[in-house]
Amino acid sequence: MVFALVACAPPPIVVPDALVVERTQRSAREVELCVLFQETDERPSWQGVADTAPGTWSYAIASIAVKHPAGLLIIDPAFGRSIADDLHHAGPVVMTVMxxxxxxxxxxxxxxxxxxxxTDVRYAVLTHSHWDHTGALGDLPSARVLVARGELTWVSPFTGFFDHGVMTHHLKRAKENMFVFDFKGPAIDGFAGSFDVFGDGAVVAVPLPGHTPGSTAFLVRGKGGVTYLFSGDTTWTSRGVVLPAHKTLRAFDSDLEALSSSIGLLHAFQKNRPDVKVMPAHDGAALSALPQCAAP
Ligand SMILES: [Zn+2]
Structure with missing residues (x-):
């Protein structure tokens, strides 16, 4: 969720001392992936991360396309055809901020x-269920939507048009195609468990709770052996991972204590796995390391 109101001070970020670095991705299938930008903007850095250093935040809202032999997978189908209605019905605060x-x-x-x-999209996965990551779910009629159990449990009681940052109609439009998963696979690189989406290591979901209870990051093994970690809105920017630091605006973070732990884990992960490109969902500069999807 990109917008939020300033909330109380979060608990300190605790960076784990030791991280078991297993590099289990080494034998994974390599897949092509590309980025689909749906909004970009240049903003002051302080708007994205709680840090006073000058600089620019290349703000972005985007989806990732993963070309797996089993079918095309989209991470975070962001803006739907209904984007205008979504914004106008969500109310003036959303329109003012977004x-x-x-x-x-x-x-x-x-x-x-x-x-x-x-119609070629066969799978859709979510880093979390806030509205700017789910808008196009109903526009992908052939997609199985895979959702972490903790996230589905969290959103289930929501009924409002815009409820805790979730637009419930986005999820309802896809509910016939929704499948839940658990992180029953082995712990990887400090993450508490895993779920191997295709069973070949190409796309592996890991838990990263805090921003929402079921927030999920995705390790994707790209061509040439480059691994990417799509880390959702745990931080909005790479700078938030590097410092480490919370986002500037936190009212839509559901559990600040869990979020502090997850930011600390991301920071430690990046130090221990400098070979992996960590991709916060709204960091356009980081996402630009990927090719933009383009017609052949
Ligand atoms: Zn977001």
Whole structure:
């Protein structure tokens, strides 16, 4: 969730002393992946991370396309065809903070411009269920939607149009195709468990709770042996991982204590796995390390 109000001071970030670095991704299948930007902007750095250093935040809202032999997978299908209605019905606060639809492009339009068919998407996964990560779920009719059990449990009681940062109609539109998973696989690189989406190590979900209870990060093994970690909104920026530091605005973080632990874990992970590119969901500069999806 990109916007929020300033909340009380969070508990200190605790960086774990030791991290078991297993590099289990070494034997994983390599897959092509690319980024589908749906909104970009340049903002002052302090808006993205609780830090006074000058600089610019390359703000982005984007989805990731993973081209697996089992079918196309999208991480965080962000803006739906309904983006204008979503914004206008969510109320003036959302519109004031997020702006209107004119700066935003639905995922399916970006895909079609890149020569990709939305009906070809076979899988969709979520770093979490806030509205800016779920808008296009209903625009992907052939996609199985895989959701961490803790996240589905969290959203189940929600009923409002805009409830705890979740637009419940986004999830309802996909509920016939929704499948729950648990992190029953082995612990990896400090993460408490894992779920290997295809069983070949290409895309592995790991728990990263705090921003929401079921927040999930995805390790994806790219071509050339480069591994990426899509870390959702635990931090919005790479700077938040490097310092480490919380986001500037935290009212939509559901559990600040768990979030502090997850930011500390991400920081330790990045130090122990400098070979992995950590990709916070709203860091356009980090995401630009990926090729943009484009027509062949
Ligand atoms: Zn977000």
């Amino acid at each position: 702006g209107d639809e004119r700066t935003k492009t639905p995922l399916v339009n970006v895909m079609e411009a890149a020569g990709m068919k939305p």
